[in-house]
Amino acid sequence: MSLKLCSVSVDVDGIDHYHAIHGLSAPDVGAAGLAHGLAIERLIAWAREIQIPLTWFVIGRDVSDLNFVRSLNAAIEEGHEIGNHSLDHRYDLTRLSEPEQTNQVAGAQERLEQAFGVRPLGFRAPGYTVTDTLLDIVEQAGFAYDSSVFPCPAYYAAKALVLLGQRVVGRRSLSILDSPSVLSAPLTPYRRGRPYTRKGGGLIEVPVQVTPWARLPFIGTSLTSMGPAGARVLARSLVGARLVNLELHAIDFLAADDGLQILARHQPDLRLPLPRKTGALSAAIDVLRKADYTFVTMAEAVRRIGI
């Protein structure tokens, strides 16, 4: 049995959340539904073509979209997994009161179980921001793993700069910055201690993937921005890792000409042609497959690595 595993997950963040990050007014009706419609169709077709199961981190309130639920239920039949991405995707989740945080985790769990007939085993916080309090709630709710910690200096610096820039021009983003201590967290799966950035005996944390040494982000946005050749280089630097945890967003499968011209002014990756973006993701998968990686859902990966 192969010990080298790769899990590909998709955060299904609606277009409205990107508008909020950039301090824009709400998207029009046509654009608003793209992440739960067109992007999902494309992602499922892509996963089928390259024969990998996906782990979908779904926002609880989004199960009111019945077509979206139908598409994902069909994906579950093909071996995909559903994870919990909180009830409302509040970027300030960790700043809410404890009962409100509990409601964001448990409320999503209830809705997702009702919609998909399975109880999610994994949690991913909005905006990669967690605290010991939030992870205590997740752990007590009986999850098998969390996958929110992103120990990536480049991402952290970029986010800090964007938030600072928005403050300078008087635009208010709903995004918040994590404590810099997240950068000291382990880069590979671990059981959390206290603080959660240290190893201990608690809930399994599967950090969002960064490359060794340079700790470049190995996520959809960086791969699609680099294109196929760059994506291959980044993927090669990870060969040897026991688990590669590749996180995508539904928006990685959309482009400006799908009807996202307004958002594309603020989000450079939307200005890239779609075939180049999906080509980059397929190239990264191809490198790992040729290096004997087995593609499994995150829950399956967590079971198999046995930490």
Ligand SMILES: [Zn+2]
């Ligand atoms: Zn998200």
